[in-house]
Amino acid sequence: MSFREDGYAAVDWAAEYLERVADLPVLAQVKPGDLSAKLPAAPPEQGESFADVLRDVDELIVPALTNWQHPRFFAYFAVTASEPGILAELIAATLNQVAITWRASPASTELELRTVDWVRQLLGLPDGWHGHIEDTASTSTLAALIAARHVTGRSVVVCSEHAHSSVDKAARMLGMELRKVPADEELRMRVDDELRLDDVAAVVPTVGTTSFASVDPVRKLAERAHAAGAWVHVDAAYAGPSWILEEERWSADGVELADSLVVNPHKWLLVPMDCSLLWTSRPDDFRQAFSLVPEYLRTPEDAFALSEYGPALGRRFRSLKLWTVLRCYGRDGLQRILREHIRLANLFADWVDAAQDWELVAPQRFSLVVFRYNGSDQQNETLLERVNASGELFISHTRLHDRYVLRLAIGNARTTEDDVRRAWEVLRREAKRV
Ligand code: PLP
Numbered sequence: 001m002s003f004r005e006d007g008y009a010a011v012d013w014a015a016e017y018l019e020r021v022a023d024l025p026v027l028a029q030v031k032p033g034d035l036s037a038k039l040p041a042a043p044p045e046q047g048e049s050f051a052d053v054l055r056d057v058d059e060l061i062v063p064a065l066t067n068w069q070h071p072r073f074f075a076y077f078a079v080t081a082s083e084p085g086i087l088a089e090l091i092a093a094t095l096n097q098v099a100i101t102w103r104a105s106p107a108s109t110e111l112e113l114r115t116v117d118w119v120r121q122l123l124g125l126p127d128g129w130h131g132h133i134e135d136t137a138s139t140s141t142l143a144a145l146i147a148a149r150h151v152t153g154r155s156v157v158v159c160s161e162h163a164h165s166s167v168d169k170a171a172r173m174l175g176m177e178l179r180k181v182p183a184d185e186e187l188r189m190r191v192d193d194e195l196r197l198d199d200v201a202a203v204v205p206t207v208g209t210t211s212f213a214s215v216d217p218v219r220k221l222a223e224r225a226h227a228a229g230a231w232v233h234v235d236a237a238y239a240g241p242s243w244i245l246e247e248e249r250w251s252a253d254g255v256e257l258a259d260s261l262v263v264n265p266h267k268w269l270l271v272p273m274d275c276s277l278l279w280t281s282r283p284d285d286f287r288q289a290f291s292l293v294p295e296y297l298r299t300p301e302d303a304f305a306l307s308e309y310g311p312a313l314g315r316r317f318r319s320l321k322l323w324t325v326l327r328c329y330g331r332d333g334l335q336r337i338l339r340e341h342i343r344l345a346n347l348f349a350d351w352v353d354a355a356q357d358w359e360l361v362a363p364q365r366f367s368l369v370v371f372r373y374n375g376s377d378q379q380n381e382t383l384l385e386r387v388n389a390s391g392e393l394f395i396s397h398t399r400l401h402d403r404y405v406l407r408l409a410i411g412n413a414r415t416t417e418d419d420v421r422r423a424w425e426v427l428r429r430e431a432k433r434v
Contacts, residue, residue, distance in 0.1 A: 006050040013054055014086060017062075018069060022414070024062070025391025026070045035064040066394065071414040072423055075388075075396035077210070077238050077368075078411030081272035088324035089272055092317040099315040102303035109306055112319035116277055118326055122334075123243040123263065126256045130283035132306045133275060133318045137237035138166040140262035140278040141204070143290070143310045145170045147260065147280070148202035148231035150289035158197065159204040160189030160216055164235060167204050176201065186363055187214035187400075191221055197228035205232070207251050208239025211398035211407070213365035215239070219254025226257070234258040237276070239366050241268040242342070244334055248366070260286075268341075268367075268411050269334065270325050275318050278310070341367040341410045344420045348408060351424050357431065361400055367410040370400070373427075377404035379434045386430045393423045 038060050068079060099105035099112075116131035134140045145157060157171045161180045171178040179200075181189050189205060197203065203225040205216035222232045234255055240263030242248035255261060260280045265271035280286045291308040307313045329337075345367040352358045352371045362370040372380050381397070381404055388394050395408050408423065 009051065009054060011090075013057070018083070021067050021069045022071050024065075024067050024070065026067055026073050026394035027075075027388045027391060028064055028066045029389075029391055030064050035060060069412070069414070070394070071412050071416065071419045072393040073412055074408045074410065074423060075394045076407075076409065077267050078409045078415070079267055079273070080270045080411065080413040082270035082325055082329070082413060084324045084328035085270060085272045085321045088321035092320045095317060095320075097317040099317065100307055100313050101297055101299055101305045102301060103299045105317070106303075108315065108317045108319060109304060111317075111323055112306060113304070115319045115323045115326060116279070119263070119265065119269075119277060119322070120279060122326075122331055123240060124249060124252065125243075125261070125279065126281065129261075129279040129281050130286070130309070131277055131279040132309050133315075133322070134262075134278050134310055134312075135274045135276060135316075135318075136166075136266075137164070137235065137262045137264050137276045138169065139311065140237075140276045141166050141233065141235060142170040142173065143278060143286075144231070144233040144260040144262070144280075145174055145176065145202055145204075146311075147282075147286045147289040148233065149174065149176065151282070151285045152201045152229060152231060154199055154201035154230070156200045157202050157204060158195075158200050158230075160206060160209070162187055162189075162209040162211055162214060163204055163206050164210045164237070167235070183214070187212045189216040189221065191217055191224060195224065197225055197230050200225070200228060200230040202231040202233050205234055207234060207236040207255070208242075208366055208368075210238070212362040212370050212400070213239060213368040214362065215251045215365065217254070218252075219257065222254050222257035231259045232257060234261045237262050237264040238267050240277075241265065241334075242338060242366055244269075244331065245338055245342075248342075251365075265322055265325070268338065270329065270337070270413060271321050275322055280309075283309070337413050338367075341415070344415065344417060345369050345408075345410050347417065348410075348420050348424060355428075361403070361405050369408045370398070370405055371408070372403065372405045373431050373434075375431075375434065380404045380406060382434045383427070383430055386434065387426055390426060390430070392426050393419075395423075 097105040097108045099108040102109045156177045158179045159167045160183050184190050205218045205221045207215050225232045243252045259282050262278050264276045266273045266275045286309050349364045349369045357374045360371050
């Protein structure tokens with residue numbers, strides 16, 4: 001086995017995959033169990049060559065992939081694993097840092113603090129916030145609610161009816177009560193006199209909801225929450241990266257009042273899965289909630305261990321890919337890509353708006369378009385299934401006021417205007433057949 005030769009083959013494979021991904025179906029064209037039927041039930045007794053593995057990646061794995069790197073992946077929130085991020089993952093795996101304490105990985109600890117602070121500056125967030133990296137927004141929100149419960153001694157979480165299910169899940173895992181507040185006509189959490197927060201541990205406004213990309217009134221909610229002694233955790237997992245653009249900063253109004261904030265570079269900042277940033281304006285409270293240093297991890301240095309700010313002890317070198325992406329694109333490169341995504345979403349929304357048989361169903365925000373064909377729910381559902389089965393694009397759905405609606409999210413750096421135009425053509429073609 002030659003690491004160098006296998007490595008070149010792996011990089012060649014990765015480069016070729018990225019060159020041909022646009023020609024593959026976006027949604028995996030397999031049925032449940034198809035891959036399982038082809039995989040040996042028992043592990044190999046003798047080691048095989050890396051070349052054999054690579055061959056099986058082509059023959060078995062690729063046909064069972066939904067290709068998230070495809071330029072016409074428009075479902076959920078589309079993402080990009082950029083080339084610099086991919087290469088940084090190779091180096092991070094090579095170094096295999098396990099950053100349990102500063103001593104265990106000075107580089108990982110200090111690079112993480114610095115790169116997360118770079119993102120804070122790029123997004124225009126307040127000075128002095130402490131940020132670290134978690135795997136996903138689900139973990140970041142779980143950690144924030146743990147801190148909120150610890151600090152307030154309360155056990156109620158409040159969010160909008162359109163908050164992401166990770167808030168429900170975190171509350172459930174923590175045995176906290178979840179109160180969902182109805183949204184207004186612009187799909188923002190309602191803040192009126194009936195909203196009681198006296199017994200609330202945390203209020204979780206969302207900037208960029210999953211279904212509609214709507215934006216809760218963060219400032220108003222934060223003022224009310226703080227007056228009632230509650231913690232404010234802002235979920236900007238998807239839309240937070242857009243604050244790199246001055247023209248999108250309107251949606252950050254009031255975020256400076258947050259006690260904690262989650263933003264996912266693995267959603268819309270070109271960093272490969274996984275990388276979720278969790279900032280807090282109250283680092284001492286966070287540390288109190290999480291710090292637990294057993295004898296075998298005590299070290300003489302008076303240095304920082306990021307494991308004292310969240311659930312995990314062993315921490316991956318995630319900052320390496322974030323650092324690499326920030327350096328290879330710079331503010332300017334990232335701005336250009338996000339701005340283009342928003343332009344393409346607006347263009348698609350204009351086409352939908354101008355078409356007789358189609359309608360936009362939510363205010364246009366960021367890079368997500370929520371729309372439907374003027375037909376029954378069943379027709380829209382059939383349309384979605386037909387479009388996705390074509391392999392030409394992949395979109396997803398949600399429900400609004402009990403109607404089935406379609407979502408087209410732009411977030412892949414390879415997506416061009418031609419891809420969006422093709423998506424619109426396929427949608428209209430299939431709509432004629434439902
Ligand atoms: N919050 C919002 C607004 C989201 O859209 C999502 C996922 O799409 C999440 C949280 C959960 O993200 P993760 O998959 O990183 O846990």
